Amino acid sequence: MNELQSLLHQVAENASEADMALLKDFLIAIQKKQQNTSTTYLNAVLQMDIQFEQDTCIVTFPITPLSFNTFDKPHGGIIATVMDNAMGYLVNKDLRPEGKGAVTTNMNIHYVKAATQESLIATASYLHKGRQTLVLECSVTQPDGKRIAHATGSFFVINPPDSSK
Amino acid sequence: MNELQSLLHQVAENASEADMALLKDFLIAIQKKQQNTSTTYLNAVLQMDIQFEQDTCIVTFPITPLSFNTFDKPHGGIIATVMDNAMGYLVNKDLRPEGKGAVTTNMNIHYVKAATQESLIATASYLHKGRQTLVLECSVTQPDGKRIAHATGSFFVINPPDSSK
Amino acid sequence: MNELQSLLHQVAENASEADMALLKDFLIAIQKKQQNTSTTYLNAVLQMDIQFEQDTCIVTFPITPLSFNTFDKPHGGIIATVMDNAMGYLVNKDLRPEGKGAVTTNMNIHYVKAATQESLIATASYLHKGRQTLVLECSVTQPDGKRIAHATGSFFVINPPDSSK
Amino acid sequence: MNELQSLLHQVAENASEADMALLKDFLIAIQKKQQNTSTTYLNAVLQMDIQFEQDTCIVTFPITPLSFNTFDKPHGGIIATVMDNAMGYLVNKDLRPEGKGAVTTNMNIHYVKAATQESLIATASYLHKGRQTLVLECSVTQPDGKRIAHATGSFFVINPPDSSK
Numbered sequence: 001m002n003e004l005q006s007l008l009h010q011v012a013e014n015a016s017e018a019d020m021a022l023l024k025d026f027l028i029a030i031q032k033k034q035q036n037t038s039t040t041y042l043n044a045v046l047q048m049d050i051q052f053e054q055d056t057c058i059v060t061f062p063i064t065p066l067s068f069n070t071f072d073k074p075h076g077g078i079i080a081t082v083m084d085n086a087m088g089y090l091v092n093k094d095l096r097p098e099g100k101g102a103v104t105t106n107m108n109i110h111y112v113k114a115a116t117q118e119s120l121i122a123t124a125s126y127l128h129k130g131r132q133t134l135v136l137e138c139s140v141t142q143p144d145g146k147r148i149a150h151a152t153g154s155f156f157v158i159n160p161p162d163s164s165k
Numbered sequence: 166m167n168e169l170q171s172l173l174h175q176v177a178e179n180a181s182e183a184d185m186a187l188l189k190d191f192l193i194a195i196q197k198k199q200q201n202t203s204t205t206y207l208n209a210v211l212q213m214d215i216q217f218e219q220d221t222c223i224v225t226f227p228i229t230p231l232s233f234n235t236f237d238k239p240h241g242g243i244i245a246t247v248m249d250n251a252m253g254y255l256v257n258k259d260l261r262p263e264g265k266g267a268v269t270t271n272m273n274i275h276y277v278k279a280a281t282q283e284s285l286i287a288t289a290s291y292l293h294k295g296r297q298t299l300v301l302e303c304s305v306t307q308p309d310g311k312r313i314a315h316a317t318g319s320f321f322v323i324n325p326p327d328s329s330k
Numbered sequence: 331m332n333e334l335q336s337l338l339h340q341v342a343e344n345a346s347e348a349d350m351a352l353l354k355d356f357l358i359a360i361q362k363k364q365q366n367t368s369t370t371y372l373n374a375v376l377q378m379d380i381q382f383e384q385d386t387c388i389v390t391f392p393i394t395p396l397s398f399n400t401f402d403k404p405h406g407g408i409i410a411t412v413m414d415n416a417m418g419y420l421v422n423k424d425l426r427p428e429g430k431g432a433v434t435t436n437m438n439i440h441y442v443k444a445a446t447q448e449s450l451i452a453t454a455s456y457l458h459k460g461r462q463t464l465v466l467e468c469s470v471t472q473p474d475g476k477r478i479a480h481a482t483g484s485f486f487v488i489n490p491p492d493s494s495k
Numbered sequence: 496m497n498e499l500q501s502l503l504h505q506v507a508e509n510a511s512e513a514d515m516a517l518l519k520d521f522l523i524a525i526q527k528k529q530q531n532t533s534t535t536y537l538n539a540v541l542q543m544d545i546q547f548e549q550d551t552c553i554v555t556f557p558i559t560p561l562s563f564n565t566f567d568k569p570h571g572g573i574i575a576t577v578m579d580n581a582m583g584y585l586v587n588k589d590l591r592p593e594g595k596g597a598v599t600t601n602m603n604i605h606y607v608k609a610a611t612q613e614s615l616i617a618t619a620s621y622l623h624k625g626r627q628t629l630v631l632e633c634s635v636t637q638p639d640g641k642r643i644a645h646a647t648g649s650f651f652v653i654n655p656p657d658s659s660k
Contacts (some may be wrong), residue, residue, distance in 0.1 A: 007192045007321055008173060014199045020169070022206060027172045035177045041187060041231050042240055051473060058277050066206050070257070076269045077246020084242045092235070104241045105628060106601045106649055107277070108273040108438040110465045110482060112458035127469075127480050128442035130486075132627075133600060133651065135440045135480065139457075150457050150465065152482060152648065154601055156628065218339045273485055273603040273649060275630045277623035292634075292645050293607035298435060298486065300605045300645065302632075304622075309414060315622050315630065317605060317647060319436055319484070321463065323333075334515070337522045338503060344529045350499070352536060356521050357502045364509045371561045372570055396536050400587070405537055406599045407576020414572045422565070434571045438603040470624060 012059045018065045025064060048082060050089055055092035058165035064113060075116045076149075079122075079140055080109055083151045086135040091155045102155040103132060109151040116140040133155050183230045190229060213247060215254055222255035224287045228280060238279045241314075244287075244305055245274055246314045251289035252301040256320045267299060267320040274316040282307040296321050348395045352407050355394060363447040378412060379420060387420035389452045393445060403444045406479075409452075409470055410439055413481045416454035417466040421485045432464060432485040439481040513560045543577060548601040554617045558610060568609045571644075574635055575604055575619075580648045583629055586650045587624035597629060597650040604619035604646040612637040621634060627652050 011019065030042035038044035046067070049060045059082050067073040084104055091102045124138040133156060141147040176184065193208035203209035211232070214225045224247050234240040251267055256267045289303040298321055305314040341349065359374035368374035376397070379390045389412050399405040414434055421432045454468040463486055470479040506514065526538035533539035541562070544555045554577050564570040579599055586597045619633040628651055635644040 002193070003172075003319050004173070004177070004189060004279060007189065008169070011171070011199070015195070016199075019195050019199065023191070023195060024169060024172065026188070027169070027176050029260055030176050030188060031172075034181075034184065039235050040240075042233065042243070045231065046461065056198070068207065069253075070204050071266075071268070072184055075205075075249070075313050076272065077249045078207070080245035080249070080272070080274075081240060081242020084240070084245070084287050088234075095207065101236075101238070103279070104276050106273070106275050106440075107241065107245070108271070108482065108603055109245075110271055110436075110457065110462075110484060111269050112465055113274060114268070123323075127440065128477055130442065133442075133443055137480075145460055148465075150482065152438065152480065154440060161277070247588060265654075271541065271605075273438055277625065277630055279627075292605065295607065295643055298607075300607055302645075312623055315632075316648065317603065317643065317645065319605060333521070333579065334503070334507070334519060335500075337526075338499070341522050341529070342499070343526050345525070346529075349525050349529065353521070354499060354502065356518070357499070358519060360506050360510070361502075362516050364506070364511075364514065365622060369565050369578050370563055371572075372573070375561065396540065398535055398537065399583075400534050401598070402594075405535075405576060405579070406602065407572060407579045408537070409578070410575035410604075411570060411572020414570070414575070418564075424568050431566075433566070433609070434606050436603070436605050437571065437575070437577075438601070441599050444598070447629070460561065 006088060022064065022066055023065070033082040042081070043085070044059050046082065048077065048085065052090070052093060056123055056125045056162070057086045058091070059086040059089070061118045074120065076109070076111055079111070079120070079149050080107065080151070082120070082122045082151065082154065083107070083109065083124070083140060085139040086122040086138050087151070087153045088155065090124050090136065091134050095157065100157055100159045102157050104153055105156045107151055109149055111149050113143060113146060116146050117144060120144060120148060127152065175300070187229065187231055190231070208250070211247065212245065213250065217255070217258060220249070221259070221288055221290045222251045224251040224254070225284060227284045233269070239285065241274070241276055242286070243275070244314050245272065247285070247287045248274065248289070248303040248305060248314065249318065251287040251303050252316070252318045253320065254300065255289050255291070258300050260322065265322055265324045267322050269318055270321045271319040272316055274314055276314045278311060278313050280307060280313045283314060284307060284308060292317065352394065352396055355396070373415070374413065376408065378415065382420070382423060384455055386455045387416045387423070389416040389419070390449060392449045393447070404450065406441055408438070409441070409450070409479050410437065410481070411438070411472060412450070412452045413439065413454070413468040413479065414483065415448070416452040416468050417481070417483045418485065420454050420456070421464050422465065425487065430487055430489045432487050434483055435486045436484040437481055438481055441479045442477060443478050445472060445478045447474060450478060451472060457482065500540040508509065513542065517561055520561070528634070537576070538580070541573065541577065545579065546654055547585070547588060551620045554580045554584070555582040555614060557614045558612070569615065571604070572604055574606070574644050575602065575614070575646070577615070577617045577647065578604065578619070578635060578644065580631040581633050582646070582648045583650065585619050585621070585631065586629050589653065595652055595654045597652050598649045599648055601649040602646055604644055606644050608641060608643050610637060610643045614637060614638060615643060648654070
């Protein structure tokens with residue numbers, strides 16, 4: 001703890017406003033993970049809000065400097081992370097009652113526009129529900145309705161879900 | 166700063182070993198960004214080591230609980246992030262002397278095996294160098310040589326690289 | 331012509347019903363090409379019916395033994411051909427008034443079900459209309475409404491369309 | 496047969512050189528199918544030559560007007576057909592001794608250059624051999640060595656191969 005505090009002091013001394021905001025975000029993320037409000041560190045850190053509506057999963061997340069690529073735009077990989085989650089959550093929610101889960105085997109992403117707003121919304125839905133393989137699509141839009149990216153993904157059903165552990 | 170310290174205290178009180186390790190990693194990441202050892206927060210946080218060898222870019226990164234999905238395996242989106250970086254860095258390094266850059270327009274990823282080792286290596290190389298469009302491939306392997314994922318990506322040349330800001 | 335007639339006789343002697351039907355289809359296809367009812371041999375041979383409705387292109391085609399793979403199902407490549415056409419026709423119809431055209435740079439296809447009916451319907455629509463790049467999606471369904479395949483494609487605008495000749 | 500002959504006459508009267516060449520090709524293709532030199536009409540019609548070398552499958556095929564798109568270039572779907580075959584033949588050859596087969600579940604294709612030569616060579620090899628899923632890649636090049644397209648594909652193992660009939 002002393003080591004952490006001393007590190008925190010060093011970091012704080014040279015900190016920009018963005019540095020401080022990200023640090024605060026990160027501490028809150030760890031806290032959410034501790035309180036089980038978030039199932040993974042990654043979800044907590046990316047501040048994903050997850051909603052299910054009918055046959056879709058909608059994940060909303062704020063754009064912070066943590067997600068920036070070298071052009072100060074949301075990194076394609078972060079967008080991929082959120083799309084993979086939106087599709088994967090939908091699939092796993094639906095398979096859970098059967099004691100099953102699913103893992104991503106393929107994801108294809110078209111990036112169509114650099115994001116310019118402060119949050120993004122990923123909406124996932126089914127293209128095909130097979131016994132062994134599920135295919136979904138996911139669009140990422142801005143609050144102004146503009147599409148930023150579109151993905152399709154293949155998921156392979158595993159049984160039980162944690163067999164790979 | 167007081168707010169941060171008090172938050173740090175709360176977090177530390179309930180912290181698991183993983184929580185503490187991630188916090189330390191995060192503070193070091195911010196420090197690297199402050200010292201410009203890392204160009205983005207994301208690279209620093211994911212602890213990416215970037216090397217160029219001939220016509221390839223090799224990005225190595227450790228698997229920490231920060232990257233875990235709900236099955237405690239490296240998240241496909243984090244793997245996508247690192248692959249996008251390996252391909253994007255190679256492309257942008259080669260275009261920089263001409264005052265140009267490139268953005269990802271398409272990425273397709275096959276996830277073939279759940280990772281079981283403590284670090285991963287993404288190796289990117291060219292499939293095609295066009296005037297406007299570049300196509301690359303990237304494989305992610307473990308230190309034991311096993312392939313975890315394979316991606317191909319399309320990149321569109323922009324001029325100047327920061328025109329989208 | 332004599333050579334053709336003699337070849338036709340040889341083929342006809344050993345011909346199955348399918349052989350004869352395909353031969354007839356092929357001759358009719360050549361005729362359609364001669365009469366400019368079809369722009370390419372391939373469209374004529376695959377008997378594609380092309381319709382535009384609002385912002386979609388709908389291509390319908392019969393399944394004949396010509397399209398069969400080794401499992402006597404429509405070949406994935408033939409399905410890809412028709413999807414590429416449906417997307418490409420939509421794009422090129424819309425770009426023609428500007429004296430432009432577009433070529434496919436990427437196509438990603440999920441095959442979700444083996445076809446069991448006698449015709450297939452490919453429906454293409456836009457996901458994104460950019461200045462240089464267009465992204466479309468295309469679903470292939472049976473008359474009974476079941477989805478057989480789903481594709482997304484990237485198209486790159488060229489000017490003039492026949493510049494590559 | 497009389498109907499066919501009369502149709503042949505009509506077609507021949509108005510036939511261009513390309514029409515006549517394609518007709519001859521088609522008759523020879525039917526003949527190959529009759530003699531079981533070719534397993535499918537499609538392979539015979541596209542004149543695919545299939546070779547296995549070590550862990551690859553190499554399919555060579557001539558470019559004829561039958562394969563042309565509206566720009567008089569080999570259609571992306573025909574290139575997809577041949578790539579799907581090269582990957583699928585490799586997979587099915589290797590699974591046959593076990594009494595199994597595999598079907599394409601996903602194919603992603605980057606088209607990088609319009610073909611300018613008279614034949615194309617598709618070379619398929621493995622990226623991953625799993626128990627249920629196989630991932631392959633395939634490059635299409637010209638005799639001059641230039642790459643025209645690159646694909647990756649996922650194949651799902653089925654048992655027995657003709658179970659879907």
